[in-house]
Amino acid sequence: MKKILMATAATVAFAGMANAQESISIGVILGFTGPLESLAPGMAMGAEMAIAEVSDSGLLLDGTTVSAVRGDSTCIDSSAANAAAERLITSDGVSGIVGADCSGVTTSILTNVALPNGMVMISPSATSPALSTIEDNGLFFRTAPSDARQGVVMSEIIMGRGIDTVAVTYTNNDYGLGLADSFQAAFTEMGGTVTLVAAHEDGRADYSAEVGALASAGGDALVVAGYVDQGGSGIVQAALDTGAFDTFVFPDGMVSQALVDNFGADIDGSFGQNPGTDSEGAGLYQAMATEAGYDGTSPFSAEAYDAAALILLAMQAAGSTTPADYAAEVMNVANAPGEQILPGDLARGLELIAAGEDVDYVGASAVELIGAGESAGNYREIEIDGGSLIVVGFR
Amino acid sequence: MDLLNALVTLLNFVIIPATAYGAQLALGALGVTLIYGILRFSNFAHGDTMAFGTMVVILCTWALQGAGITLGPLPTALLALPIGIAVTGLLVVGTDKMVYRFYRRQKAKPVIYVIASLGVMFILNGIVRFIIGVDDQRFADGERFIISAGTFRDMTGLEEGLAFRTSQGLTIVVALIAMALLFWFLNRTRTGKSMRAFSDNEDLALLSGINPERVVMITWLIVAALATTAGVLYGLDKSFKPFTYFQLLLPIFASAIVGGLGNPVGAILGGFLIAFSEVGVTYAFRKVVAYILPESMEPSGLLQLLSTDYKFAVSFGILLIVLLFKPTGIMKGKSV
Numbered sequence: 001m002k003k004i005l006m007a008t009a010a011t012v013a014f015a016g017m018a019n020a021q022e023s024i025s026i027g028v029i030l031g032f033t034g035p036l037e038s039l040a041p042g043m044a045m046g047a048e049m050a051i052a053e054v055s056d057s058g059l060l061l062d063g064t065t066v067s068a069v070r071g072d073s074t075c076i077d078s079s080a081a082n083a084a085a086e087r088l089i090t091s092d093g094v095s096g097i098v099g100a101d102c103s104g105v106t107t108s109i110l111t112n113v114a115l116p117n118g119m120v121m122i123s124p125s126a127t128s129p130a131l132s133t134i135e136d137n138g139l140f141f142r143t144a145p146s147d148a149r150q151g152v153v154m155s156e157i158i159m160g161r162g163i164d165t166v167a168v169t170y171t172n173n174d175y176g177l178g179l180a181d182s183f184q185a186a187f188t189e190m191g192g193t194v195t196l197v198a199a200h201e202d203g204r205a206d207y208s209a210e211v212g213a214l215a216s217a218g219g220d221a222l223v224v225a226g227y228v229d230q231g232g233s234g235i236v237q238a239a240l241d242t243g244a245f246d247t248f249v250f251p252d253g254m255v256s257q258a259l260v261d262n263f264g265a266d267i268d269g270s271f272g273q274n275p276g277t278d279s280e281g282a283g284l285y286q287a288m289a290t291e292a293g294y295d296g297t298s299p300f301s302a303e304a305y306d307a308a309a310l311i312l313l314a315m316q317a318a319g320s321t322t323p324a325d326y327a328a329e330v331m332n333v334a335n336a337p338g339e340q341i342l343p344g345d346l347a348r349g350l351e352l353i354a355a356g357e358d359v360d361y362v363g364a365s366a367v368e369l370i371g372a373g374e375s376a377g378n379y380r381e382i383e384i385d386g387g388s389l390i391v392v393g394f395r
Numbered sequence: 396m397d398l399l400n401a402l403v404t405l406l407n408f409v410i411i412p413a414t415a416y417g418a419q420l421a422l423g424a425l426g427v428t429l430i431y432g433i434l435r436f437s438n439f440a441h442g443d444t445m446a447f448g449t450m451v452v453i454l455c456t457w458a459l460q461g462a463g464i465t466l467g468p469l470p471t472a473l474l475a476l477p478i479g480i481a482v483t484g485l486l487v488v489g490t491d492k493m494v495y496r497f498y499r500r501q502k503a504k505p506v507i508y509v510i511a512s513l514g515v516m517f518i519l520n521g522i523v524r525f526i527i528g529v530d531d532q533r534f535a536d537g538e539r540f541i542i543s544a545g546t547f548r549d550m551t552g553l554e555e556g557l558a559f560r561t562s563q564g565l566t567i568v569v570a571l572i573a574m575a576l577l578f579w580f581l582n583r584t585r586t587g588k589s590m591r592a593f594s595d596n597e598d599l600a601l602l603s604g605i606n607p608e609r610v611v612m613i614t615w616l617i618v619a620a621l622a623t624t625a626g627v628l629y630g631l632d633k634s635f636k637p638f639t640y641f642q643l644l645l646p647i648f649a650s651a652i653v654g655g656l657g658n659p660v661g662a663i664l665g666g667f668l669i670a671f672s673e674v675g676v677t678y679a680f681r682k683v684v685a686y687i688l689p690e691s692m693e694p695s696g697l698l699q700l701l702s703t704d705y706k707f708a709v710s711f712g713i714l715l716i717v718l719l720f721k722p723t724g725i726m727k728g729k730s731v
Contacts, residue, residue, distance in 0.1 A: 172704075196697065199704065205633035206416075209677045209703040212408040216679035217697060234634075242407055243544020243556030 023065045024321050026051055026311060027088035029099035029109070030304075031075030035171075035202060035227040036101055036125075038258050042298030043124055044070060046285075046305035046364075047098045049292055050346065054312045057347035059354065061316060068308075073100040076173070076202075078108035085113040095321045096311040097121045098304060103128030104174040110140050120323040122310055122330070124303035127252065128178040132372055138327050141334075143303040143310070143367055144275055145377025147175070150251060151182030153273055153379045153395050155190050158221065158249060161271065165193045166249065167219035169210065169235055171226040172199040179225045179251055195219045202230040207238040215244035221270075223249040228258045240266055248272075255382055255389070256299060265387035274299050276380035277366045278394045285343040285364030302343075302364030303375070309346055310334055313361055316353045334369040336360045396553070401686035403555040407544070413674040414667070415563040415632055418570035421666030422625035423643065424650035425577065425659055426618040428728070432594040432657035433614045434495065436508030441622060441647065443519035446640035447486060448623030449630045450527045452479035453534045460536065468538040468561070472627055479627065484619040490515055491615050499611075516641075523637045532635045535562060562632040573624055574663060577617065581659065586613055594657065642707075646673065649710035653717045655728025664725060669710050677703045 028047045030040040048068045055066040069092045071084035081100060088094045097119055100106040106126035114121045115137060123131075123142040132146050158166060168183065170176030176199070184194050196217030200210045214222060222245040226232025232254050239245045240263070250259065250272030259267075276282065276297075285305060289296025296302065311326075313333040318326035333349075338358030341349040349359050361367055368376040381393045423445060430438040438444075455475035465471045494511055540546075541564050544556025581587040586609075593600040593610045601607060626640065633639075650669045654661025679699035688694075701709065717724060 198702075201704065203636070203638065205629070205636060205639040208408070208412050209674060209706060212674075213677070213679040213697065213699055213703055215408065216682040216699075218682065241540075241544075241560060242558050243548070 022063075023067070024095045025067045025069050025092055026308060027071055027085070027092065027094035027097040027099065028068050028304075028308075029071035029073045029081070029085055029088060029097055030101045031105075032070070032072045034073075034075035034077070034102075035230040036075045036253075038229055038256060039125075039299055040101065042295055042301040043101065043304040044068075045289070045292065045294045046296070046301040046303075047124070047308040049288065050305045050308035050312070050343075053344070053346050054309070054350065057350060059316075059347055059350040060312060061319065061321065064321065066312065069094060071099070073102065073105045073109070075102040075105060078105055081105035081109055082112050085109045089113065089117050089119055094119075095315070096323060096326075098307045098311065099123055101125045101300070102173075102175060103131060103178065107131060107134065107174065110134065110136060114139060118324055120311065120314075120327050120330070122307035124307045125252075125300040126175075128174045129182055130174065130178060132374060136372070138373075139323065141307075141310070141330050141369060141373035143306045143363075143365060143375050144300065145375045145379075146182075147179040147251075148182040149377040150179060150273070150275075150379065151184075151186040153377070154183055154223070154249065154251060155186040155192065156395065157271065157273055157381055158187070158223075159190055159192060163220045163247075164191065165195060165219045166221045166223050167195045167214045167217050167245075168197045168223040168225065169200050169214055170197070171231055171253070172201050175253065176225050180223075183223065183225070183251075200226065200231045200235055202227065204231060204234065207231065207234040208242060211235060211238040211242055211244050214239070215242065219245070221245065221247040221249050223251070224254055225251050227253045228256050228262075233259070233262050236263060236267065250382075252299060257389070260384060260387055260389055267384050268386065269384070271381065271383045271392075273379040273381050273395070275303065275365065275375075275378065276391075276394070277378040278380070279362070279366040279378075281342045281362050281364045281366060288344055296364075305343060306361070306363035306365050306367050309343075309349075309363055310361060310367070312346070313341075313349055313353065313359065316350050317359075331369055331373060333359055334361050334367050397686045400553055400555045401683045403547075403553055403557050404683050404686065407555065407557045409671075409674050409678050411557075411559060411563055413671045415566045416674065417667035417670030418566050419625050419629045419632065419666075420643075420646055420650045420670050421663040422570055422573060422621050422628070423647040424654065424662035424666045425574070426621040426625070427647055427651040428654070428657055428659055428662040429614055429618055429621075431651070431728075432659075433590060434508070434611060436505045436512065437648070437656075438618075439509060439512045439644065440490075440516040440519055441618075442640050442642075442644035443516050443523065443637075444483065444487060444619070444622045445626030445629070445643070446523045446635075446637050447519055448479045448483035448619065449626035449635055449640070450523050450637075451482045452476055452623065452627045453527065453532055453630070453635060455479060456534045456536075466537060469565070470535050470537045470562070470631055472534055472631060473565075476624065476627055479623045480620045483623045484616045487615045487619045488612055491611065520637065520641060527637070529637060532630075534635065535631045537561060560632070562628070566628040566632055569624060569628060573621065577621070577659065580617075586610075590614060645707060646670075646710045649714045652728075653713055653724055655724025655726035658724065658726040658728040661724050661726030661728055668725075669713060672713055673706050673709045676700045676709050677706055 073081040103126045127147045129148040170180035248270040252274035255274040286296035314326040314329040317329040338360040343364045452475045456472045541559045544558040547557040589605045650665035654665025679697040681698045
């Protein structure tokens, strides 16, 4: 009996390996429902475009085909996100995960699902500073920069506009708190004054009490470190209604088309930043996205493309689709030295690696992985003028 | 000038929002208190009855807007309100016939009614989410402000702005009208008097020939009207989301109990008391005090008693204090 069992197990294992040579899948776990649901489609399209590009080229590990499997991280519900990730790994048998999106669920999936299963995760948008120091056994990377960096960039932008006193409100979770902390530290260091840092809960009907406290503390502008589909918009609405603030600073969770759809010209003169570059790759990617029928400028869409591309290039470099083998290659393919690889150029990257040459994946978001495997960070500064989002510069 | 600024700040952030919120709570608490007075149980489904009524109004509002019918500067929802009240009336009378009448015939204990109403609450909860979804719905249209903060600043030259939204003004006016109508009905009409008699002493009322089923039905209809109105006003003023209506249950019950369950005047007092405490306790008074006191004495702290996260704790706290020291509430209602 024991022998039969072992034989069966061995057959299954071999079958699995043989299968992996021909067709693998990559999990794309994003918040298709929840507070970031308006951003998730653009991100998923980005990741899936990179996967399709590699699969169609037929160059990955002697013609292995790759498909994408979606999972819903919900952005806020850790147990639902864990279950979705568990399903991707055990039932769909994915070889790598692009995701998750929000910092809280990313941390949860990483510690509860990815580490025990030895799965590689590359998040396109989790920006909490806590993820820089989390124990990840070298399995976790992100193509988004840490908010520690965003805090510094945001401070520079605000100072650059001659504003030195601000009030800060953040959504009460890992993302909001991390960003608020890093911003406060950076801003005070540059000589600015933060009058009040107050949390707000998502999903309330009314934020006038929160805005009342912020207005009492005062400040020339209000930094809203929240989500545009959630409390962040509620705060802005209440602040506009009561006339408490009329200049707002929007970090990445707030910068989206929905923001100007909600408020239009009422928030003219407000500004903010979200990850993005004006590099050659960004332009190429946007053109590809437009051709594929979606908006490539949508926040974190380019980062998602890069996350998927990095996983596949690392597989090629390691000559294996097993996470334990290719995890160590992610940093190598992402950074110099080597031939620079741009979006749409993945086939050439695969060829070069197969020929034993070094590549430096630049991609759509000018990827440069630093520290424990996170993007060094490029931000675009946006401004709201005449009821539309305008990109005014890059930092 | 500084005193005026302080007053305007207080009006803008405490008095106006709290008055509007208080009026919404008072309307909700009136519904709860009427059910308690006449059917003698705490109706936990009240928050979701409000959500249901509001949902019907929102759907009608969208239909009206689609047909190009609006009320000019006023929200279209006012036009849809009577339809909402009618549909909600049908719903609550239907639930009474299907659920509560059975227990009335059994002469069930009040706690059994409460549990039955909990069941009704969950079902209504599901129906509302199923039909309109769980997300925020905005249905306010028309003029947004009576006075906006910017206009006020330009008009008066004061440093502080005063915003008075149409929805806030409307809430106060509609709530006053509804309350006046209710008290006229209870005190002046034959049906109203029979309702009060039934609430005072059921057996005596039955002996004098009052038809209990009729009293109960009329009570439900009035409650439907109050709940729908309260729900629509809250939705216009803030936003409609099924979950927040469910959460409203706590401050509404707190208002009704603080005022004295079964006592309509108490419900109104309780509504305003809870609203003013919630807003006042969580408001940071620093700016107001800074205007009044000379510059040298300007406070360094925020002068905020409780962080805004604890808003719900305020209603709970008041509820506890009242139940401990005056279980029948301020206006001497029935004890719980």
